[in-house]
Amino acid sequence: MKRLLLLILITYVILVSGCGEIIKQDDANDQNNDYNSLTTTKNYDNGSNEYESVYFQDDDIISMKYKGQFIFQDVYEKEVRINMEILENLNEGRIYQLYLSPLQGVPVERLSIGYFYESGDTIYKINPTEANLNMIKSSGNIPEDSVIVCQNAEIQDTLGEDERGWHQYIEVNGDEIEYHSYNNLVETGYYESFTWKKGVGLVFYQTGYGAERASIRLKLISNVKTNQTDTANQAINNPNKTLSLSPETDSKNEDRENLCTDNEELLFSFMLANSPKTLSVCISKTQPDYIVYRLGKKDKVELEFPENKANSWSEFSYSYYLRGGGAGNEGMDLNYLTFENGGYEYQIYQEYTAKDNMTNVGIRITEKATNEESEIKGLSNSIEGSLINLRDNKKIKTEIL
Incomplete structure (x- = not known):
C-alpha cells in the first residue's frame, strides 16, 4: 500500500x-x-x-x-x-x-x-x-x-x-x-x-x-x-541570452554592428528587414546610469532617444506576457519596450510563439493624434540580446499583460 x-x-x-x-x-x-x-x-x-x-x-x-x-x-x-x-x-x-x-x-x-x-x-x-x-x-x-x-x-x-x-x-x-x-x-x-x-x-x-x-x-x-540590475545586462557576454539555434549562429551575431558605444552594454538589437539600418537598445556601463534607443547605421545614427539621458529609465516602459505549455497550449513569450517621442508612440517588440517556434522582432509606431499605426519589421536571424533581461530590472516601469 x-x-x-x-x-x-x-x-x-x-x-x-x-x-x-x-x-x-x-x-x-x-x-x-x-x-x-x-x-x-x-x-x-x-x-x-x-x-x-x-x-x-x-x-x-x-x-x-x-x-x-x-x-x-x-x-x-x-x-x-x-x-x-x-x-x-x-x-x-x-x-x-x-x-x-x-x-x-x-x-x-x-x-x-x-x-x-x-x-x-x-x-x-x-x-x-x-x-x-x-x-x-x-x-x-x-x-x-x-x-x-x-x-x-x-x-x-x-x-x-x-x-x-x-x-x-x-x-x-x-x-x-x-x-x-x-x-x-x-x-x-x-x-x-x-x-x-x-x-x-x-x-x-x-x-x-x-x-x-x-x-x-x-x-x-x-x-x-x-545584482538585480546587472542581470538585465548579461546578454552581452552570454550567448544564451541571444535567441539562437547553434554556436554558428552566435559567431555570426558577434560580427554584426550594433549601435552601442564602448561605454555601453547591449540590451537588444536587430537589423531592419529590407534595410541596412539597425535598431539597438543600450545601457550604460558606468555613471551616469541610462538606457538609450538608437536607429540607423554605425556611421550615421538617425534617431536617438532620449537626447537628455538624465532620468532616461523613466522615459521607457516594459511589458510582457508569458504562457507555458509549448505548441499544444499555444505557448508564447511576448515582450515590449515602449516610449513616446514627438507625438508618436514607439513599441519595440520581441514575440516568440511555440506553435511556429519562431521569434518575430520589429517596431510599431503609432501617431498619437490620429492613432494611425505603421510597422517596421526586423530580421529574426540578426537578433542580439533580449528584452527579457528587463524582467529583473527595478529601474524601469514593468507591466505584466
Missing part, C-alpha cells in the same frame, strides 16, 4: 514538472496552469531574521554559468546561465525558481528547471501554485505534492533496478548530494537528476527522455556575482 501511494505521488509530481512538447507521450503533459503565478513575483521579505542558505551561501549569486548540451531538433553545446529568482525569503527557508533564459528550439516550458523551497539542509521541489506558496509562507508546512530533491540522508529507491515504474532516490557523497528520478514504464520515459553542493548550489542538472531525446544536460562552470 505504501509503495502504491508513493508511486501515485511521484507520478503526479512528474506530470506537473513541465515536460516538453517535442516528444508527445503519455507521461509528457503540459506544465501546471499556475506556472505564471510565481514567475511574476518579485518582492520578498528582507527582514533582520532573513534565512541563510546552506547551498547558496552568497545572496549576490543569482546567475550561474554552465556548460550545456541540448538535444532537440538540433544537437549542440554552448555555455548558458541558470538564473535564480528568489520569490520569498522566510525566517525558516527560501522559495525560489531556477530557470534558463530562452533558447530557440527548446520548448518554453522546458526552460524552467523548477520551483524550490529550501529549509535547513533540505530542498523540496514544489508544485508552483498559489495555494502551495501560501501554505509554506503562513505555516511553514510542506505541501503534500512536494518532492525532496536534496537532504543529508540518503533515500533508497523503493523499486528494484529493473522493476517497471517511477524511480527516485538520493545519494550523498560528502558535500555533494545527488537526486535521481526516472520512468522506465516506456522506452522513452522521462528522467531528471540534480546534483547539489553545499556552499555552491546546483552543480549538475539533466533532464530528458529515454534514448537521449529532447534532453538538457548542464554542468556548472562558475557562480557569477550579480
